[in-house]
Amino acid sequence: MTAASDRRTGADTRLGDSAPMAELRALRASIDNIDAALVHMLAERFKCTQKVGHLKAAHDLPPADPAREQIQIERLRRLAAEANLDPDFAEKFLAFIVREVIRHHEAIAANAGN
Numbered sequence: 001m002t003a004a005s006d007r008r009t010g011a012d013t014r015l016g017d018s019a020p021m022a023e024l025r026a027l028r029a030s031i032d033n034i035d036a037a038l039v040h041m042l043a044e045r046f047k048c049t050q051k052v053g054h055l056k057a058a059h060d061l062p063p064a065d066p067a068r069e070q071i072q073i074e075r076l077r078r079l080a081a082e083a084n085l086d087p088d089f090a091e092k093f094l095a096f097i098v099r100e101v102i103r104h105h106e107a108i109a110a111n112a113g114n
């Protein structure tokens with residue numbers, strides 16, 4: 001199978017078989033690996049949060065825990081700053097994921113008749 005980074009894109013038309021195109025292709029191969037890792041990591045995270053959702057539903061706990069989220073935000077912002085990643089972006093990314101998790105928790109609770 002052809003790797004995603006080997007398929008022709010708009011840049012091929014402009015750069016042809018040049019050194020910059022080779023460099024772009026190599027960078028894109030790494031980006032594809034990183035994106036695959038992100039998908040796998042997110043899948044593992046959602047496996048955990050699904051279990052949390054069932055635990056919460058079984059014990060009548062609310063889907064969201066703002067105090068826990070505050071701790072996560074502070075920790076991720078600190079880690080982001082250390083890693084030279086924009087802390088605002090890290091916070092927004094976490095909020096995006098947590099919003100989806102809460103939606104799952106709500107569905108699990110509704111299914112459990114809570």
Ligand SMILES: O=C(O)C(=O)C[C@]1(C(=O)O)C=C[C@@H](O)C=C1
Pocket residue numbers: 049052053063064065066068069072097098101102105
């Ligand atoms: O730790 C929890 O209580 C969760 O439900 C997990 C999680 C998360 O995705 O990290 C999601 C919702 C909560 O508001 C806080 C954290």
